Structure formats: C-alpha cells, structure tokens
Amino acid sequence: MQLVVARIGRAHGIKGDVTVEVRTDEPELRLAPGAVLATDPPSAGPLTIEAGRVHSGRLLLRFEGVRDRTAAEALRNTLLIADVDPEELPEEEDEYYDHQLMDLDVVTVDGAEVGRITEISHLPSQDLFVVERPDGSEVYVPFVQEIVVEIDLEEQRAVIDPPPGLIDDRAEIASARRAAEEGAGNAPAESSSGDEPKRDQD
Structure with missing residues (x-):
C-alpha cells in the first residue's frame, strides 16, 4: 500500500535542502536517510533521502542528486509516497496509520x-x-x-464526545438565545462572559 508521508515545501539555503510538511506519525522511520520514496507527480521521483535535520522546528531533507536551490525549488509541492505493508501496525498502543x-x-x-x-x-x-x-x-x-x-x-x-459547538454551532447559539429570552422576564439584562470549551492541544 502506498501512503503519502510528506509534502515538499520551499527550498532552504543554496545546497539543495527543502522544508517538508510531515504527514506521518513516524518521520524517523519513513523519512530516514536512505529511504527511497515515490512521488506525485511521478516524474519528480523516485527520490532517495540523503540527509535530514530539524531547523527552527521544521524538518529539512536533502535528496541524492539535488545539489542547488534551483533543483530544490523544482520539487516544491511534490508529495512523497512510501510503500507500507497494509497489515503493519504502529508500535504504540492506541496509535493508527x-x-x-x-x-x-x-x-x-x-x-x-x-x-x-x-x-x-x-x-x-x-x-x-x-x-x-x-x-x-x-x-x-x-x-x-x-x-x-x-x-x-x-x-x-x-x-x-464533542464539546458544545464543535458539531453544530447553530444549535449552541440557539440554545443560548432561548435561555437568555427565558431569563429576560425574571431579571434585568446582564452581560457576562464564560470560558469557552477548552480542547486538549497535546
């Protein structure tokens, strides 16, 4: 099975490095030096990863045969595709491809x-x-x-188990409006602010 594992971004520097948008939970496996990846469009590849490093929080890759900024820019927006056994499972429990x-x-x-x-x-x-x-x-x-x-x-x-508003904002707004209208006859209008539902960012 072929899976998209990254998309090539802009060139970095003058020696052929490129930024990549990682689309795999296992970049250390799929995007390691020596990995041979198919591409979309097919004419851009296959590409063999020569080296990789993290710079300012982004992964940079260098491919064999790509030696300057012009060649690197020509690869921009190319998708990198890995062959993965469809029966293969991630090492960690509760992780999924x-x-x-x-x-x-x-x-x-x-x-x-x-x-x-x-x-x-x-x-x-x-x-x-x-x-x-x-x-x-x-x-x-x-x-x-x-x-x-x-x-x-x-x-x-x-x-x-979605928090209020995640699936249907209109339902949440309508519910809040009804509650405000029902309470309007019993007490003066009062502005208040509450915390928005917080979503785990981990």
Whole structure:
C-alpha cells in the first residue's frame, strides 16, 4: 500500500535542502536517510533521502542528486509516497496509520451520525479529522482522547464526545438565545462572559 508521508515545501539555503510538511506519525522511520520514496507527480521521483535535520522546528531533507536551490525549488509541492505493508501496525498502543482511519463512520456517544472521515490533517499542535457530513459540509474534529473516545476498526467507526459547538454551532447559539429570552422576564439584562470549551492541544 502506498501512503503519502510528506509534502515538499520551499527550498532552504543554496545546497539543495527543502522544508517538508510531515504527514506521518513516524518521520524517523519513513523519512530516514536512505529511504527511497515515490512521488506525485511521478516524474519528480523516485527520490532517495540523503540527509535530514530539524531547523527552527521544521524538518529539512536533502535528496541524492539535488545539489542547488534551483533543483530544490523544482520539487516544491511534490508529495512523497512510501510503500507500507497494509497489515503493519504502529508500535504504540492506541496509535493508527492514516489509512486505517480513512472512511471510518463518525458517530457521537449517543449514537447520532456525524459523517465519515475523508482526511486526517496533521497540524503542529494536534491532528484533526476532516469529517464529511451527510449534507456535504465538513466538520473538524481534534483527534484527542477527550473528544475521540473510541476507534473501532472492526466496526469501522470512530466514536466522539464533542464539546458544545464543535458539531453544530447553530444549535449552541440557539440554545443560548432561548435561555437568555427565558431569563429576560425574571431579571434585568446582564452581560457576562464564560470560558469557552477548552480542547486538549497535546
């Protein structure tokens, strides 16, 4: 099975280094020196990683045969693709490869249908599920334990316990408006501020 593990960004310096947007939880394995990666577009590769290092929080790679900034810039936006055994599992418990999570049905803890996972977005602070709803709209679900309470690969579903407003902001606003209207007849209007639901950033 072929999986996208990174996207090449801009050139760094004049010796052929490039920044990469990592799309794998195991960059030390998938993007190690000596790894040979297919590319999209195919004409850009295959590429063999010669060296890698972290600079200012970003991973820099250098590929064999790419020796100057011009050659590095020509690779910009190229996707790096690794061959992965579909039966292979991550070493850590409760970790998953992107391909295991794609197309899972997403439901709430009370059984309400939310949609299906169409993409996993790897951000510096956390991963996000991009969930396509039945009406074609999208909702973003942080992949943290407090919200994603169960991944059931056998049943092909992800169970979530969303904080107020994550799934349907309009419902939360309407509920708050109704509460304000009901309380308006009993007490003078008063402005107050409460804490927004906090989401785990780990």
